[in-house]
Amino acid sequence: MIKYKYTPLTVAACLLISSCSANLTDYQPQANNFDIKEYFNGPVTAWGTIQDGSNKVTRRFCVELDGKWDGNNGVLAEKFYFNDGEISYRNWNLVKQEDGIYQGNAEDVIGTAIGKHQGFAFQFNYTLRLPVDGTTYDVSMDDWMYQIDQYRVMNKTAISKFGFNVANVTLFFDKESPVKTCASDI
Structure with a gap:
């Protein structure tokens, strides 16, 4: 059995490294910046996974999303179909x-x-009231979208509670x- 010895310096370095994250300014403006008003206008479909803290898919x-805009005001209706039958x-x-x-509600x-968006990236931060096994938690959502081309966008969201x-x-x-x-995917 291997034993690890953690010194205060090792713990501090790990905390410092793990607290580093991308910044929106890392992405340079480009000719066709990603703008969610343009992308989420009309029907869009997405497929995804939820991973626990160990990255195991749970x-x-x-x-199915449908966006409608009137000037700078939009409604984005989302209908989620989960593999366990929940909608x-x-x-x-x-x-x-x-x-x-x-701004969104x-x-x-x-x-x-x-x-906020810059270049091909969009970052969305909010607090979500999340029900889990009969209990409701308020969690922080750090949502990053990256436009691949005019049709496709990748999204990665970190969910945290008390900064973890x-x-x-x-x-x-x-x-x-x-x-x-x-209808036929999940």
């Missing part, structure tokens, strides 16, 4: 501010979500015509 799902809904009310920052979001990562979500969005549905 659930798979498909989500859930979330309706985002989004507002694109003059400075390009997005949904039924299970506490307060206001704030989103407790789960992750990985999603792949596709809006290429004809848009697929979730």
Whole structure:
């Protein structure tokens, strides 16, 4: 059996390294910046997984999204189909501010979500009221979307509680015509 000895310096270095994360300014503006108002306009389908803190996949799902915009105000309706048979809904009310920052609200979001984009990346931060096994938790969502091309977007979300990562979500969005549905996927 191998035993590890942790010194205060080792623990401090690990905490410092694990607290580092990407910053939106890491992504340079480009000719066609990713803008969720343009991408999430009309039907989109996504497929994803939820991983626990050890990165073990605990659930798979498909989500059908439909976005409608009136000027800078949008509604993004989401219908989730989970592999265990659960179906859930979330309706985002989004507002694109003059400075390009997005604000959003949904039924299970506490307060206001704030989103910013730069280059091919979009970051959305919010607190989600998450039901798990009969108990409800308020968790922080650090949602990153990366536009691959005009039809596809990758999404990685870190879910944390008290500053500790407790789960992750990985999603792949596709809006290429004809848009697929979730009915036969999960």
